[in-house]
Amino acid sequence: MTTPTTSREPRSLSFRTVAQLIALAIADAAVSLWVGRQAYLWMPPQASAEALLVDDLFGFLTTIGSFIFIGVSAALLYSVLFQRADKYDTSDGPPVEGNLLVEILWTTIPLGLVIWIATYSYQIYDQMAILGPMEHMNHVPSLGLMPAAEAATLPAVPEKTPIEVHARQWAWEFYYPDQNITSTELHLPVNERARLVLTSEDVLHGFYVPAFRVKQDIIPGSSIDFGFTPIREGRYRLRDSDYSGTYFAANQGTVVVESAEAYQQWLADAAARPLTEASNRAFREFTKASDRPISPGWKTVEPASPPRVNFASAEEDSYE
């Protein structure tokens, strides 16, 4: 790369310029750190051990991202504001074609950054140890917050019978094998690792509780082992995250996290109840004539009948 010398091009950075650059970088870093802290506020409540980890990662990514975005766009904005050609100036700018040192720096620094981000993400992933899909059928990780190596030295957590999660077009149904209970509301004890087995009767569905930051596709024909640790009592939304056809948007459920006592009480209450028909939005909408302004009457896959369960949640119940 030839760089013809011109008088307009400074040959080396002056002390003053370096000091200014450092000051700007510090200001950028300060703003970025602040933005990174705000990132926690953009998320739903932290209702699981995994949520704490994911939010830390997101805060970290937001900080680095803000630093780069602010730095680069500020440079562009400065150029746009202060480096315009005069109205009748048709001359060229300085013929700077490149600078090998700068180019090597801005290749290696992002490379280092990527390795850092990937390593940190890997550590978070390892600590979560939640998302053991199919190859982990019998893998029951211990307390979610513990690094895997440390956890391995602890006595194994007693095996729990997993709660069965049945997804279908379009309803969620939960089956507690030990108590022989079915429910349209998923109840979980707080601070105890939840163990689920996810199955689908028809198409792909996705098990997604935003407050827990966890998600897993449910693949028909497979049973998927899944776990996470709720840490905050409350009612949360369960959503179908994988597009599942006509009534996809209506395929929502509620997850209730409660104290161990309340959980046992609920299990006992539900076991005493007879099977009743749950209310189901997809089925209700399908059976009632369409009254939308734009409805061509296209055929749809018919929703399954509403599930018959021991405990049916009211769909309009509140959640956080």
Add this chain to the structure above:
Amino acid sequence: MSNASLDAIAAKSGQPFPGAPNNWQRFFSFSTDHKVIGIQYIVTAFVFFLIGGLLAMVMRGELITPEADLVDRTVYNALFTMHGTIMLFMWTFPVLNGLANYLVPLQIGARDMAFPRLNAAAFWLVPVFGTLLMVSFFIPGGPSQSGWWAYPPVSLQNPTGNLINGQVLWLIAVALSGVSSIMGAVNFVTTIFRMRAPGMGWFRMPAFCWTVLSAQMIQLFGLPALTAGAVMLLLDLTAGTSFFDPAKGGDPVLYQHFFWFYSHPAVYVIILPVFGFFSEIFPVYARKPLFGYKFVVVSSVVITVLSAMVWVHHMFASGTPSWMRMLFMFSTMLISVPTGVKVFAWVATVWGGKLRLDTPMLFALGGLVCFLFAGITGVMLGAVPFDIHVNNTYFVVGHFHYVIYGAAVMGVYAAIYHWFPKMTGHMYYEGLGKLHFVLTFIGVNLNFFPMHPLGLMGMPRRVASYDPEFAYWNVIASLGGFLLGVSTLPFILNMISSWILGKRAPANPWNAIGLEWMIPSPPPVENFEEIPIVVSAPYGYGSDEPLVANNPAGELINEHS
């Protein structure tokens, strides 16, 4: 130049039909002139852009309230399926192919593409499969409602029971689109390898041609996978095979591998030529050479190679084993390195220049800022634990639209304004262009920024109704969507009126360096009177080195200057 001499040149041209028209009617003929085909692609793509945009505005109308109260759920599902399909297969690929078709032969000093009839055939498939897609709105059961991913088993459900249904038409259209794109890719790669002007070594080729070459290489290795997946799905749907149907022992995840093996690299097929536009436009309007030209062009090739190793990041939540999640997390993030090289090079090109903020420059700068934002959220999406939270939510929709509308559509606008005088021989109206930019830039950010908080809060994509907590950001996004619709009006007005009434454009209105600016606007048939002999690298702004050793316009240039 007199009409008689133009006609004489037209008579010498490689038209398959002697006496093919040399007026506006040539745009409706089987012309083999790469410039005519380029404009045919661009105009066709814009028609579909407007259709796809209207569908999006109906969707945003539906989403302005939490309830599914404007359109039926089946209609909503058809809307997002067709919006995605049209915008990718009928807008971005054709419009970029059109611009590449127009520009590549001019920029490398060739008289046409390597295979002119193949070129025309590839174009004429576009209206064919476009019509096929549109027809599906009018058959019983309506168009495909399985999303543009067409994941089985949803895409295998056929409630009408008819053999001819929206999904079948969709699959045939996508397969034809693949055939058309492969024809185009063969042509571009051959043209760039074999038809560069004497003296144009690899490192004297404009950055745009490098990006086209890189993008079209992806088409060659990726499209066969997509086409195979589409054909297998078609067989499952119509002939009772069970490649993907779990009820009969098939594997729906296998389809996802086929689909994403192409459809993630396809994003680079779209964005690489846009990087090319940025690399062409910044030097002209900053009056400086492209900073680190060799790093910039080599990074395109690196992106092509890495793009083959990222597809699984769409499937982090699909029951993908941990080792695969980690491997693809790293390869996905790695792509940000060559991409970052480009971004920094553009900033360095602009920095310290003598900026002229004409419409192409405004769109290029706006597109760069949007791309920067999209790149940052893209790295976030690569991080598996975070991706698991926002995967299939509006965060992804926001990220994707910042890439596709923020960067790619704005980049295309930049390119169209920049080369409009060359293509039509007329100048566009600067005031309308600036209005168009302002409306677009505001519209993009109003429409797509709110999708990020929505995704963080957990709103899934593809929903016709949602919980009330999402209403606030959705209203803003919808208003932005309608503004984007409005923003196309000054553009259409500008293009039509300037083409008819605009001031005559000189050969080189921007005082730019490049072979295409050395010949008259619009270029004559077969482009160059004399094939140019290239003697230096592109972008010699500020230096007195000549680009060519001869006058490629021959005697014609004298009549224009």
